[in-house]
Amino acid sequence: MRPYLIGIVFAGLVVGAAWVALFFFFGSISGSEDAYARSLACVRADHALVRDPKDAVPYRGPGLQALGIRWKNVRAVALFSDSLSPDSVDKVDAKIVSDLQRRGAPVDQIGSRLLHEDNVTLYYLDGAPSTAVQFAIGRCVYLVHYNRIASALGLYIHPRARLPFVPGARRER
Secondary structure, eight states: OHHHHHHHHHHHHHHHHHHHHHHHHHHHHGGGGSHHHHHHHHHHHOTTEEEOHHHHGGGOBTTEEEEEEEETTEEEEEEEESSSOOHHHHHHHHHHHHHHHHTTOOHHHHHHHEEEETTEEEEETTSSOOHHHHHHHHTTOOEEEOOHHHHHTTOOOOOEEEOTTSTTOOOOO
């Protein structure tokens, strides 16, 4: 009876160690595919867009990455939460909304300037954007969803990336 018990414990340790190793290995793969990195790469590759770090500075904070984007004379900032929780983005959104309300911006203009989905926000600094502006800038602001259940089991499933801020994109509410 004792050798069987030792064998079961040993097998459990081997399987557990393999699961932990897979979890850490596959968890590190997803770091290069996050929404901020993908959006930054898109802005750098798109010759019509210019990265503007100065516009992003006021929006940076703990748990938050900001990407300043310019297209022609239009400025925008994309805000990405570092975690699965959108709390850091939601806090900045609330500050932006209160600032715009304090300046007397109409509610519909606030809704068209501040676009939000999950843990990503796109804020147009210069006013309500036209459809051309939304397409030019929105095509480089990614929202990436990971399958966290599969990752917890040590399986890697390629993340699903969407462009939620281009005109006509299906928005989740």
